[in-house]
Amino acid sequence: xxxxxxxxxxxxxxxxxxxxxxxxxxxxxxxxxxxxxxxxxxxxxxxxxxxxxxxxxxxxxxxxxxxxxxxxxxxxxxxxxxxxxxxxxxxxxxxxxxxxxxxxxxxxxxxxxxxxxxxxxxxxxxxxxxxxxxxxxxxxxxxxxxxxxxxxxxxxxxxxxxxxxxxxxxxxxxxxxxxxxxxxxxxxxxxxxxxxxxxxxxxxxxxxxxxxxxxxxxxxxxxxxxxxxxxxxxxxxxxxxxxxxxxxxxxxxxxxxxxxxxxxxxxxxxxxxxxxxxxxxxxxxxxxxxxxxxxxxxxxxxxxxxxxxxx
Numbered sequence: 650x651x652x653x654x655x656x657x658x659x660x661x662x663x664x665x666x667x668x669x670x671x672x673x674x675x676x677x678x679x680x681x682x683x684x685x686x687x688x689x690x691x692x693x694x695x696x697x698x699x700x701x702x703x704x705x706x707x708x709x710x711x712x713x714x715x716x717x718x719x720x721x722x723x724x725x726x727x728x729x730x731x732x733x734x735x736x737x738x739x740x741x742x743x744x745x746x747x748x749x750x751x752x753x754x755x756x757x758x759x760x761x762x763x764x765x766x767x768x769x770x771x772x773x774x775x776x777x778x779x780x781x782x783x784x785x786x787x788x789x790x791x792x793x794x795x796x797x798x799x800x801x802x803x804x805x806x807x808x809x810x811x812x813x814x815x816x817x818x819x820x821x822x823x824x825x826x827x828x829x830x831x832x833x834x835x836x837x838x839x840x841x842x843x844x845x846x847x848x849x850x851x852x853x854x855x856x857x858x859x860x861x862x863x864x865x866x867x868x869x870x871x872x873x874x875x876x877x878x879x880x881x882x883x884x885x886x887x888x889x890x891x892x893x894x895x896x897x898x899x900x901x902x903x904x905x906x907x908x909x910x911x912x913x914x915x916x917x918x919x920x921x922x923x924x925x926x927x928x929x930x931x932x933x934x935x936x937x938x939x940x941x942x943x944x945x946x947x948x949x950x951x952x953x954x955x956x957x958x959x960x
């Protein structure tokens with residue numbers, strides 16, 4: 650994405666950079682997690698992150714390795730918009746001046762990429778695209794940090810498609826659509842995935858403490874039911890049968906049990922240990938900080954997947 654294309658080998662590496670943290674993971678043949686590391690710093694100093702990442706890269710014998718950078722939520726904006734009547738390769742450029750007032754970044758400092766949603770709805774006539782937008786200067790600064798740590802950035806991806814990769818690995822029923830609900834700081838999102846494609850991303854009006862809120866489970870139930878109705882009536886997709894939650898929900902056992910009782914669907918935590926070969930199991934709390942780098946390191950090549958790979 651954003652003009653950076655990633656040619657993957659048998660070993661795929663992905664890295665996420667935050668203001669005070671980084672996560673880096675590698676997967677072999679989409680089956681074995683070779684390593685997954687996370688480090689957090691006390692201060693927002695890019696030089697410290699670069700130095701810490703460089704030490705990790707050296708200890709893992711990754712100097713000069715190619716990697717994909719995955720943007721964490723809040724490091725970009727993802728908009729659902731009507732597709733433009735231009736060739737697909739020109740779509741991102743054509744959207745630039747249509748984003749005025751829709752994004753928080755200056756129009757002269759935009760990195761834009763577009764990926765399509767398969768035709769859906771009545772007679773398949775509704776053509777929609779996701780438009781991913783971030784600051785070009787911020788993007789280049791993150792790439793510079795990785796380069797200072799002796800990594801070669803060959804791809805840039807986003808969190809939603811990294812989660813899509815994990816869900817695709819975990820699905821039992823490929824004929825039905827699926828949902829994944831993530832919680833990252835104050836951002837709670839619901840995504841709808843069908844046949845390895847992302848169809849819907851909704852930001853839910855809930856915060857980090859929704860699991861402890863006595864009415865949190867009822868609110869979540871309502872949002873899921875609304876999304877299921879939208880899948881059936883507007884997207885014309887098969888009804889979701891599996892609903893995944895990211896590891897941040899690992900303490901919310903009664904919360905998840907309530908949803909399973911009310912919805913009569915499979916409610917699952919995305920536990921990396923169940924879907925990848927790991928030498929030492931990773932705790933669910935630790936997984937939350939690493940989940941996007943792990944998902945970004947999965948190197949699927951979905952059929953007819955142009956525009957929906959996180960690269």
